Amino acid sequence: MHSYLEFEKPVADIEGKIQELRALAADGEAVNIEDEIKRLDTKSSQTLKDLYSKLTPWQKTMVARHPDRPHAADYISGLIEDFTPLAGDRNFAEDHALIAGLGRFRGQSVAILAQEKGSDTQSRLKHNFGMARPEGYRKAVRIMDMAERFNIPVLSLVDTAGAYPGVGAEERGQAEAIARSTDKGLGLGTPSISLIIGEGGSGGAIAIATANKVLMLEHAIYSVISPEGAASILWRDSARAQDAATNMKVTAQDLLQLKVIDGIVEEPVGGAHRARETVIDRAGSAIETVLAELSKLTPEEIRKQRREKFLDIGRTLS
Secondary structure: OOOOOHHHHHHHHHHHHHHHHHHHHHOOOOOOOHHHHHHHHHHHHHHHHHHHOOOOHHHHHHHHOOOOOOOHHHHHHHHEEEEEEOOOOOOOOOOOOEEEEEEEEOOEEEEEEEEOOOOOHHHHHHOHHHOOOHHHHHHHHHHHHHHHHOOOOEEEEEEEOOOOOOHHHHHOOHHHHHHHHHHHHHHOOOOEEEEEEEEEEHHHHHOOOOOOEEEEEOOOEEEOOOHHHHHHHHHOOHHHHHHHHHHHOOEHHHHHHOOOOOEEEOOOOOOHHHOHHHHHHHHHHHHHHHHHHHOOOOHHHHHHHHHHHHHHHHHHHO
């Protein structure tokens, strides 16, 4: 059974009726219900398609946060061979919110930086809901240094509500760690690709998303602050998060138009959580295409391309 979002209630009602009919058939009821099930299946698919063809920014935010949406670990498992995790920032501790390591992506060595939220209570606590501490960003810098030393492309998977805002994290230099990670990403001499798979929140996301090419899943979001946080600041009312999401231009479609991102990976109808393997494969194909283009560039050309990309954002918005 799917976990339905609030706006998916019409689909939930239809699929609930289908389950009831199938239960009757399983109990041996002498009623021919196959035609009715087929009719309801068709109606369910069409209703889902209609709903997802006109999602509001707030509804996209809900889809991006769906608990069954594939996480970074799923993409690593589906796309990376011989993945070898690397732990620690060589300074303070290991941060499980940010997975890092080396592996092979379709035959090519890559360095991986991935924000992992966790998929159940135990793993969510382990990964701190994907909110990295300073150690996570310092680990990211360490991996990027290694990738540049060995001329290995960097692939980052972004999925975080933001960097962890706890007192201990601030005391250990959260802002400085984010700034250094961002700076390292901007100056990296090897190709870098970032894929936003769920939420791309604040500096916690940009710290590993300063890439040559930034791709984004169709129903992911990317913003300087969460809609709830923006509503609390602007209107002193977090209940106006829907208004904030609309005005902040958090969707992939808006951000592509503003040149903040470079491409959109199409999701199956109903969101990535309804066809996990399909969306992971599509993401892999998009990454492969971009990586082939960037691999032709020299380190100087790579830095120049990345610099011009981020400067163009300012020109577009001015």
